[in-house]
Amino acid sequence: MATSDVISVVRFYIEKVLKQVKGMKVLLLDPETTKIVSLVYGQTEILKHEVFLVERLDSERKDQLLHLKAVCFLRPTRENIALLRQELREPHYGEYSLFFTNRLEDMRLQDLAEMDIRELVSEVHEFFGDFSALDPFHFCIPLPKPHVALQPFNFQFGESSEALSRLTEGIASVILSLRRRFNIRYQRGSEMCQKLAQALHHLTMEEERALFDFGSRAADENPLVLILDRKDDPVTPMLLQWTYQAMVHELLGISNNLVSLKDAPGVKADFKEIVLSARQDEFFQKHMSSNFGDFALAASELLVEVAQQKKGQTKHFSSLQDMRNFLDNARDFSAAEFNASKHAVLASELQRLEAQRSLMQVSAVEQEVSCSNSNLQSHYDAVSQLVNNPDISDSDRVRLVGLFALRYEREGGRHVESLAQRLRALGVPQASMNGLECLLNFAGTSHRVGDLYSDRTFRSRFVTMAKHAAGLRGVENVYTQHVPLLVNTLESLIKGRLKEADFPHVRSMGGAPAKPPKLVIVFMVGGSTYEEARSIAELNSQSDRADGGWAQGLKFILGGTSVQNSRTFLNDMAEMAANAKFH
Amino acid sequence: MSGNSIGHTRSRTQMFLKYRNQARSSSRPLGLEDGGSKDVERGTHRLLEAALASTADAKAGKGASEAEEKVRRNVQATLAAELQNLSRKFRTQQRGYLSKLRQREQGAAGTGSLAVLDDGPRLRQDDDFDAGFSDAQVMQVDGMETFVEQREGKILSIAQSVNEMAQVMRDLSVLVIDQGTLLDRIDYNMEQVATSVEEGVKQLVKAEHKQKQSRTILCIMFLVCAVILMLVIVIIKSLITL
Numbered sequence: 001m002a003t004s005d006v007i008s009v010v011r012f013y014i015e016k017v018l019k020q021v022k023g024m025k026v027l028l029l030d031p032e033t034t035k036i037v038s039l040v041y042g043q044t045e046i047l048k049h050e051v052f053l054v055e056r057l058d059s060e061r062k063d064q065l066l067h068l069k070a071v072c073f074l075r076p077t078r079e080n081i082a083l084l085r086q087e088l089r090e091p092h093y094g095e096y097s098l099f100f101t102n103r104l105e106d107m108r109l110q111d112l113a114e115m116d117i118r119e120l121v122s123e124v125h126e127f128f129g130d131f132s133a134l135d136p137f138h139f140c141i142p143l144p145k146p147h148v149a150l151q152p153f154n155f156q157f158g159e160s161s162e163a164l165s166r167l168t169e170g171i172a173s174v175i176l177s178l179r180r181r182f183n184i185r186y187q188r189g190s191e192m193c194q195k196l197a198q199a200l201h202h203l204t205m206e207e208e209r210a211l212f213d214f215g216s217r218a219a220d221e222n223p224l225v226l227i228l229d230r231k232d233d234p235v236t237p238m239l240l241q242w243t244y245q246a247m248v249h250e251l252l253g254i255s256n257n258l259v260s261l262k263d264a265p266g267v268k269a270d271f272k273e274i275v276l277s278a279r280q281d282e283f284f285q286k287h288m289s290s291n292f293g294d295f296a297l298a299a300s301e302l303l304v305e306v307a308q309q310k311k312g313q314t315k316h317f318s319s320l321q322d323m324r325n326f327l328d329n330a331r332d333f334s335a336a337e338f339n340a341s342k343h344a345v346l347a348s349e350l351q352r353l354e355a356q357r358s359l360m361q362v363s364a365v366e367q368e369v370s371c372s373n374s375n376l377q378s379h380y381d382a383v384s385q386l387v388n389n390p391d392i393s394d395s396d397r398v399r400l401v402g403l404f405a406l407r408y409e410r411e412g413g414r415h416v417e418s419l420a421q422r423l424r425a426l427g428v429p430q431a432s433m434n435g436l437e438c439l440l441n442f443a444g445t446s447h448r449v450g451d452l453y454s455d456r457t458f459r460s461r462f463v464t465m466a467k468h469a470a471g472l473r474g475v476e477n478v479y480t481q482h483v484p485l486l487v488n489t490l491e492s493l494i495k496g497r498l499k500e501a502d503f504p505h506v507r508s509m510g511g512a513p514a515k516p517p518k519l520v521i522v523f524m525v526g527g528s529t530y531e532e533a534r535s536i537a538e539l540n541s542q543s544d545r546a547d548g549g550w551a552q553g554l555k556f557i558l559g560g561t562s563v564q565n566s567r568t569f570l571n572d573m574a575e576m577a578a579n580a581k582f583h
Numbered sequence: 584m585s586g587n588s589i590g591h592t593r594s595r596t597q598m599f600l601k602y603r604n605q606a607r608s609s610s611r612p613l614g615l616e617d618g619g620s621k622d623v624e625r626g627t628h629r630l631l632e633a634a635l636a637s638t639a640d641a642k643a644g645k646g647a648s649e650a651e652e653k654v655r656r657n658v659q660a661t662l663a664a665e666l667q668n669l670s671r672k673f674r675t676q677q678r679g680y681l682s683k684l685r686q687r688e689q690g691a692a693g694t695g696s697l698a699v700l701d702d703g704p705r706l707r708q709d710d711d712f713d714a715g716f717s718d719a720q721v722m723q724v725d726g727m728e729t730f731v732e733q734r735e736g737k738i739l740s741i742a743q744s745v746n747e748m749a750q751v752m753r754d755l756s757v758l759v760i761d762q763g764t765l766l767d768r769i770d771y772n773m774e775q776v777a778t779s780v781e782e783g784v785k786q787l788v789k790a791e792h793k794q795k796q797s798r799t800i801l802c803i804m805f806l807v808c809a810v811i812l813m814l815v816i817v818i819i820k821s822l823i824t825l
Binding site for chain 2 (some may be wrong): 004008009012013029035037041042043044045046047052053054055056060061062063065068101103106109110112113114115116117119121123125126127128129133136176177179256259273274275277279280281291334335336338339372405424519
């Protein structure tokens, strides 16, 4: 099977675009395609393809550069078509090649053609790369307002409809870029999941059946798109993380593989904003899933190593050989030094935040409440203690109470209430309290389909009990014992245990496929998390090994409407709560 | 349809050209000014201007328009990177070639011209410890002296060229961007332009505001003058009729 690596696919598209048009070029992008391209292609790389200027289509461009050929890589939106018409009316460049990231309606194509009287457009194509490829098996279809994906349609119907069509188009483009026909399963009980699944089915099987037809194969062998709702696992985004990429996102925030350190004290100007991408950073590629202690140590070791190598490079040349060495290696060393410093700065900032907020204490309780056996009183005491601790920040308090409330929703009603009262007394803003309420109202037990705490079915309860009794729960690390619900869901899927009633197929005819799919795209409506992305990456690496277990020979890709951390997730909940007031 | 194994694409060019031809033949009013020939003239004019301007600016070292400045900087960066790579390749190849030559020469007589690069000519172990030199020895010494002078000159020129090259390398490294850093991000580079455009828009808005203000004041002045004028006329009229 061809590589199902989303970064390679988008790079393939961009390279094809740039190679197809020869000569000196200007690349015209819109706000979304700027993100799409910036994630997978560097400035130096693009220069190699003779792209000497990159501009936004919607920016004020007064200069005429008729000796440049314009290569437009745009989303096929109404705004872009209008801007293109404007551009063709008063062209800035000598020639235009149009590449749209998704299907362009005939009507809009006609609008464009009418405006092209000077015949400046030489070609028009659809290159289906309409998503942000964050990591090889992790993509994102960004929404202008991510919370819309979580709330019922009737809250903000207009926005929800737009979100639905954006997501349908986005997932369709992922499918087209992988050139396979997919089966579709979705999570029951989620309005957006159901609508999305049905819209996707309608698009691929009815409206544009020919476009999605990649040779006839038995429906059995088709890969699967599994559409899940974030609200079914509200615990994962709320937990503190201790592996490099997830930890940085939780404590600092990663946006389009960029991290801002402008609020961090004592950071040099060079590192105020840094790139955190495995694609061109060997250290990060190796350590993005490493635990805090491991990657911090590795970062300091790398810095020492580079410093030593640099010392070996004296600026005082005692021989020709020294001079030669310096000239050859100067650039490599400065780049290596910069990268090592970058990771050292990042690791030390994480360390500072950890100490400042006593995160290890908080995390220990979080993991206890979310993963270990049910123990209402002792967990309540642990949470209260931290809530009453003046050193703990408000955001951490809110999270602890939220996690406790989700776990003991039924049995601990009074305990939850007393904790909530304590929060209010401490002056936690009302918006946060509403967010918590929303959490229970929309992501509470009654709304969830999945077995979040492994206590729904007799089987799962038995298994957890057995594991505990046999001490098989040899947790290496108390802080990383949590396993996202997603992993269990996927295991059930592959082993054929995912109930049709809870996760129905969308299909026009025939029964359920007998064999499990070899490729699964999981789309998390409401946002994925880096913890889940890490689990997926682990499963994918397991699949290549002989002892891969149930994931042997399978590939998984994760996508979402955003990448959540506790702050963004609770913000989304608060937004939802604000909208809920009117309904 | 594409023939790729991954990354499906679809061409809309045919359909586009069809619509374009239709549009031309149906001669629908398109809200454009007069025909193409003037555009062609204008276009070629602009092209020539642009070409002349960029060569003139390149000599004058001035930045023409912002976009052209960006283009020039990007071209510089690409060329600088290429130059660095090529010079590295050249040096490694040259070194390899020289070492091969040296091996060959040492394998032969051992007194090849490249023996110059080694630690200097070895003085032959002579048995005679005469106080003076024989004629042959004097010639030898002279020869060696000139040889040493030449060598000194060559070493100095090598050192100089190496220094120059180090300077060039340092200059180049400023132009070249390290891959994987923030400066290598396309969106970061575009943002820089956008913020300056935003600033420009802010200034324009301010200026427009001020202009509007001055326009209002002008109106007021004009009206006041008109009122005064009317008053004067009324007064004069009443004076005349008296």
